[in-house]
Amino acid sequence: MDDVAPxxxxxxxxxxxxxxxxxxxxxxxxxxEIADDLNLEIDDLVPIIKAAELLGFANVENGDLILxxxxxxxxxxxxxxxxxxxxxxxxxxxxxxxxxxxxxxxQEHFIDKHELLSMLKQEMPEDEANTTLRxxxxxxxYAELIGYNPEDKEIYLDKIMEE
Amino acid sequence: MDRESIxxxxxxxxxxxxxxxxxxxxxxxxxxxxxxxxxxxxxxRNLPYYTLRxxxxxxxAYIFSLLFSIAYGFAAATSKKRxxxxxxxxxxxxxxPVLGFFPAAIFxxxxxxxxxxxxxxxxxxxxxxxxxxxxxxxGVYESLTTIPKEIKExxxxxxxxxxxxxxxxxxxxxxxxxxYNSIVSWSNGWxxxxxxxxxxxxxxxxxxxxxxxxxxxxxxxxxxxxxxxGILTLIVVIFLLDLFIWKPLSQWSRRFRYSMNPGEEExxxxxxxxxxxxxxxxxxxxxxxxxxxxxxxxxxxxxxIVHKVFPSKVLYAIxxxxxxxxxxxxxxxxxxxxxxxxxxxxxxxxxxxxxxxKATFFSFVRLLIAYIISVAWTIPVAVLMFYHQKGARILSPxxxxxxxxxxxxxxxxxxxxxxxxxxxxxxxxxxxxxxGMQWYLLFNAYGGLKTIPNDIKEVVDSMGIRGPxxxxxxxxxxxxxxxxxxxxxxxxxxxxALIIAEYIVLKGKVYSVEGxxxxxxxxxxxxxxxxxxxxxxxxxxxxxLINHFVYRPLYDKIAERFNMEA
Amino acid sequence: xxxxLRLKDVTQLFPLKKKNVVVLDKISFSxxxxxxxxxxxxxxxxxxxxxxxxxxxVKPSSGSILFRNKEIHGINLHVSIVFQTFGLLPWxxxxxxxxxxxxxxxxxLKERLRKAxxxxxxxxxxxxxxxxxxxxxxxxxxxxGIARALVMEPELLLxxxxxxxxxxxxxxxxxxxxxxxxxxxxxSLKSIIMVTHNIxxxxxxxxxxxxxxTHPGRVxxxxxxPMARPRDRDSIEFTKLYDKIYSMVVMAKI
Numbered sequence: 001m002d003d004v005a006p007x008x009x010x011x012x013x014x015x016x017x018x019x020x021x022x023x024x025x026x027x028x029x030x031x032x033e034i035a036d037d038l039n040l041e042i043d044d045l046v047p048i049i050k051a052a053e054l055l056g057f058a059n060v061e062n063g064d065l066i067l068x069x070x071x072x073x074x075x076x077x078x079x080x081x082x083x084x085x086x087x088x089x090x091x092x093x094x095x096x097x098x099x100x101x102x103x104x105x106x107q108e109h110f111i112d113k114h115e116l117l118s119m120l121k122q123e124m125p126e127d128e129a130n131t132t133l134r135x136x137x138x139x140x141x142y143a144e145l146i147g148y149n150p151e152d153k154e155i156y157l158d159k160i161m162e163e
Numbered sequence: 164m165d166r167e168s169i170x171x172x173x174x175x176x177x178x179x180x181x182x183x184x185x186x187x188x189x190x191x192x193x194x195x196x197x198x199x200x201x202x203x204x205x206x207x208r209n210l211p212y213y214t215l216r217x218x219x220x221x222x223x224a225y226i227f228s229l230l231f232s233i234a235y236g237f238a239a240a241t242s243k244k245r246x247x248x249x250x251x252x253x254x255x256x257x258x259x260p261v262l263g264f265f266p267a268a269i270f271x272x273x274x275x276x277x278x279x280x281x282x283x284x285x286x287x288x289x290x291x292x293x294x295x296x297x298x299x300x301x302g303v304y305e306s307l308t309t310i311p312k313e314i315k316e317x318x319x320x321x322x323x324x325x326x327x328x329x330x331x332x333x334x335x336x337x338x339x340x341x342x343y344n345s346i347v348s349w350s351n352g353w354x355x356x357x358x359x360x361x362x363x364x365x366x367x368x369x370x371x372x373x374x375x376x377x378x379x380x381x382x383x384x385x386x387x388x389x390x391x392x393g394i395l396t397l398i399v400v401i402f403l404l405d406l407f408i409w410k411p412l413s414q415w416s417r418r419f420r421y422s423m424n425p426g427e428e429e430x431x432x433x434x435x436x437x438x439x440x441x442x443x444x445x446x447x448x449x450x451x452x453x454x455x456x457x458x459x460x461x462x463x464x465x466x467x468i469v470h471k472v473f474p475s476k477v478l479y480a481i482x483x484x485x486x487x488x489x490x491x492x493x494x495x496x497x498x499x500x501x502x503x504x505x506x507x508x509x510x511x512x513x514x515x516x517x518x519x520x521k522a523t524f525f526s527f528v529r530l531l532i533a534y535i536i537s538v539a540w541t542i543p544v545a546v547l548m549f550y551h552q553k554g555a556r557i558l559s560p561x562x563x564x565x566x567x568x569x570x571x572x573x574x575x576x577x578x579x580x581x582x583x584x585x586x587x588x589x590x591x592x593x594x595x596x597x598x599g600m601q602w603y604l605l606f607n608a609y610g611g612l613k614t615i616p617n618d619i620k621e622v623v624d625s626m627g628i629r630g631p632x633x634x635x636x637x638x639x640x641x642x643x644x645x646x647x648x649x650x651x652x653x654x655x656x657x658x659x660a661l662i663i664a665e666y667i668v669l670k671g672k673v674y675s676v677e678g679x680x681x682x683x684x685x686x687x688x689x690x691x692x693x694x695x696x697x698x699x700x701x702x703x704x705x706x707x708l709i710n711h712f713v714y715r716p717l718y719d720k721i722a723e724r725f726n727m728e729a
Numbered sequence: 730x731x732x733x734l735r736l737k738d739v740t741q742l743f744p745l746k747k748k749n750v751v752v753l754d755k756i757s758f759s760x761x762x763x764x765x766x767x768x769x770x771x772x773x774x775x776x777x778x779x780x781x782x783x784x785x786x787v788k789p790s791s792g793s794i795l796f797r798n799k800e801i802h803g804i805n806l807h808v809s810i811v812f813q814t815f816g817l818l819p820w821x822x823x824x825x826x827x828x829x830x831x832x833x834x835x836x837x838l839k840e841r842l843r844k845a846x847x848x849x850x851x852x853x854x855x856x857x858x859x860x861x862x863x864x865x866x867x868x869x870x871x872x873x874g875i876a877r878a879l880v881m882e883p884e885l886l887l888x889x890x891x892x893x894x895x896x897x898x899x900x901x902x903x904x905x906x907x908x909x910x911x912x913x914x915x916x917s918l919k920s921i922i923m924v925t926h927n928i929x930x931x932x933x934x935x936x937x938x939x940x941x942x943t944h945p946g947r948v949x950x951x952x953x954x955p956m957a958r959p960r961d962r963d964s965i966e967f968t969k970l971y972d973k974i975y976s977m978v979v980m981a982k983i
Contacts, residue, residue: 013868017898020905024962038897048898078909079853138866141856150822150861151449152442158856317816320786321830321877323804331829335820418861419820 004094004123008047008054009131012142016074016082018048019057019067023075027067034065051135055089087143095120095136096145103146103157110156113148174711176251181703183493184259186500188267189507189696191274205380205389214396217360217373220284221352224291228348232296232341236303237333250304256297258710260658262358263699265290266687287359287371294355295348302344306337311421335419342416346409353401353569354599354656358663361571374400375572382575383669390576394568401567411441510693518694519682519701526665526678527705529589530657533596537604537653542646545608546638555609566602571663573598578667588676592664599660600653607649611642640725647721651714658706730762732798733885733920734783739792741778741946753779754945755792760885762919765911767931770941771978776924777813779946780889783922784810796885809883813890815870817862817877824849824858827877848876851915852906868899875907882917889924904934908958928974932967933960938974942981950977 021038022029035045049065052058057071067075074085090096099116103109113133120129137155140146144158239249268289273282310332318332319325360375374397381389548555577594581587615637623637665680666673673688675681679702686694741753752775760766768776781787783794785804794801796808809830817826827848828841836844849855852872862870871891878886891907892900910916925931931938932954940950952974956966 011866011868011899013866013899013902014896015898017900017902017905020901021898040897044896079850082853083855137864141860142853144856147856147859149859150864151445151859313812313814313816314818316781316786317810317812318818318829320784320804320810321881322833323785324833326833326835327829331818331821331832335818338820418863421819 004098004120005054006124006128007093007095007132007135007139008051009135010047010051012086012139014048015051015055015057018052019071019075022058022065022067023072027072028064031060031063031065054093055086056092057089083143086139087145090139090143090145095132096140099136099140099146099155100157103155110154113153113155116155172247173251173254176248177255177707180252180255181259181707183496184255184264185696185700185703186496187271188264188699189503189692190496190499191267191271192692192695205377205384205386207389207392210374210377210393210396213372213377214374214400217356217375218400220288220373221291221349221356224288224352224356225295225345225349227288227292228296228299229341229345231292232299232303233334233337235296235300236307236337239300239304240307246304253297253301253304255707256293257301258655258706259703260655260662260706261290261293262355262362262659262662263683263702265359265362266683283371287356290359291352291355294351295345298348298351299341299344302340303337306340307333310336314421338419339416342409342412346413349404349409350401350567350569353397354571354659357397357569357571358659361575362663378572379575382579385579387576387579390579394572394576397572398564398568402564405567407437407440411437414438415441507693507696510691511697512693515694515697516701519679519698522677522679522682522698523701523705525676526658526661526680529593529661529678530596530654533593533600533657534650534653536593536597537601541601541605542608545605545612545642546634548609549612549638562602562605566606570595570598570660574663578669582669582674586676588665588667588674592661592676592678595664596657596660599656603649603653603656604646605649607645607652608642611645612638614645615641643725644718644722647714647718651710651718654709654714658702730764732759733762733764733796734760734922735795735798736783737793737795739779739782739789739794741775741782741787742790751945753782753789754947756941756946756948757792758939758948758951760920760922764937765921765935766923767935767938768922768924768941769926769928769931769938769974769978770946771943771981772926774941774943774981775946776941777889779941780810780887780922780924783885784808784887786810805885807883808885808887809878809881811871811874811878811886811888811891813894815862815867815874815894817870817873819862822859822861823854823865823873826862826873827880829877830881844880844882845876848880851879851910851913852876866899867895868903871895871903872906875903879910879916879918884917884919886918886921887923888921890926891923892930893925893927900930904930908934912958928971928978929962932970932974933962940974940977940981949981950974 018034021034031045031049034040035042049058049060052065052071053060056068057074058068059066070085070089074082077085091100099111102111102116117129117133120132123129124132137146137148140155140158141148147156147158148154149156235249239246239253265286269283269286272286272289273279276282276285315332318328322328322331356373357375357378360371360373361379374393378390378393378397381387381393548558574591574595578588578591581591581594584590619637623633628636661678661680662683663680665678666675666684668674675685679698682698683695683702686692686698736757736759739753739756740751742749743752744750756779768779770776778787782789783805785794785801785808794805796805818829821829824842824845828836828845831841831844846858849858852875854869854872854876857865857869860869862873865873871894874891892903895903907921911918911921921935923931923935936954938950938952938954939948940952941947942949952970954970956964960967
């Protein structure tokens, strides 16, 4: 089984915004310069970079942030294209693999939020489990991979997956 | 308008309302006193039935409170003119010892309802209602006037005619405070429910079968095991209601709050079984709602319904009629008072005032003793709990349960043990007041201590300030504002407790101590209308004056001086 | 292009105890179809108030607002507004928040949902239909705010500092989103008026910038931005415009 790494605590808008910025800068720029240019704290910037790297949209090399091919496709694509690319990247992440496996194998294709949280807590510290769950729901909703019902507190498989 | 003149206007309005209340008590003072048995069958088998009777009384009063508080809060919040009169009314009813008006309420309801038992029943419901409703109405008013400006503005833009405003904006906005205040009101309600059931008017009693009268009756018959069983039943009922209704409800109400940090997780304080139960109920409700809403898109439109049923002209007419009826009734009351006033004056002797003031003084001493005892044990315990967080976590829920017992329900038990001693009733009265007062103080003091910011704590600790000096320089000042809040609430409850505790009829024998509570009862028993009204006036005015000229200035001063957000 | 909106001597007074403070002083300008106009000025110049006057949320002390040559009183039903702090109702989910305005106008549930899904799709909110505002980040909340405004299918969109409550990347992302929507031709929109204190943002997005002074608020500049999109923030033309407007705003403050 893959090591289930925590997800960074960022929003999709932040990732895409950074990619757009990166493209404007010619696809490659010094990380320190980004922070300086946009008046960002390094602590705020790092999780966004981490997320972009995790999803394969950008690479870090010698202190530079470089837009990948996939990242460029994201920036150039329309909302639907973005969602599709996002979905493909998410499916490769161990955390998503695990959750999707659970959802596919369970009869009703849903899992209780608290149940999932306690599963995540076995793999990582409590704080990270909380942020991972939040990002998982956020990313999954955006990519229309999973849905979340706040009334019943259940995470479920989005329709498109149920083929 | 500056603050001073508003304050003065409020005092004038509040005095007017007080006079109207006393006038009401006077007009509905009746000679006739009903005598019926309280509890017919004092057996364990009948306990569930009596409990149910009490619960129904509570439930009916609460439903009225809910509807009334929403209407009242809404009316006050939507017009400054109305608020100028409606807020002082709120204030008065929250601070006046309502129990003193209970006899008048009984006679009023007996006068308008032909069936006497129904009348007494209605009077008790009315009294529970008055103990619940004002706090809730204030919550509604406060939530409606504190809707964030940007939300109001955005709402107004997208619904310029306010067609859905009631269901989509105002009602949801009141829910967090309404639920929170309902919990407070509900425990007030228990206190008054039991008080109504064990209340004695003159030498007579009337029929209010319920858990409270069960406890009282079994104690006066010396069936102590039944008394204990009754109290235990009451505790269990309160505990279950809290578990199954109030905890889930306050959890649910969190979604109506404005703070919207995405990181904020809901606390899980609701038991698994309970939340499963409500999830199940919720699913049924939602599927029902979906079925209805699918067919008719305008179901939610309160505006549409109202305007379909009542065209605007009719609505206008209804509005005016309510206003007219209120004026007419007020006029009628004034007229009645005016007519009987001359004969009333004749029944009054100057000595009545002296008697009343003396009695009030005695009562006040009783309150003060109870207060001092409360402070003496609650503040050290609160400090101990503050220092030993672990112990506090274990102790807190136990104290919560203890505090949830309506103090009056213990009254028959205390009475049973202490009445034999010399000054037995005095001791009983003080203990009863104490049981009502202490919890407000304890929880407020502890709550105040918990709000001390960490950085201040660290600074004080780093300077090596410990022991009494730390208490004097940090702990006491930090918790003083909330202790003051607790004090005001505690005294408010204390006055009501006096009315029950100073005069008691056990198996036809009257026990009483000198005080304003017993004076009210005695004057009723001896049918001295003049004395009753004078005693009531003196008590109500005393409370009013203490509120306006002691508590409020003191509270303002303390809040200003010791505020943590400096 | 045809004229959409005209302001004629719009004046707003703010009454104090002894005298009136003039917040807006005889503001007059027109907005034509196809224009993206930004209102820029130092804080306290009344630009947000002006936007509320155009929306009909605030009644001006004097002057008039004409929409397609007709004078407007009360809420202007042809415009829609996006708020700085979103103004979402916490107890309604995303779909319910978006369709609030339609519901208030008595549109049937079926029609409401059809429209909601169209705009949820356009602003990239799919997957969040049943989420409550408290579950959403600032960027997502503002997408809801935008969808709520667009679903009314207005001809003129008003935006009050729509990106200033967001972090840098999210703001960047949403700006691109707005431009994309604006140029997509999928919207009923004819024009946009945006209030901002961010000059760079104004130049990056708009066709025209109206500069307001403070105490009292007056129009002191009306500048066309002739640059083609996408605009390069590092180009000489951009920097020149930036310097020009920046000095106007600074002068207006002094």
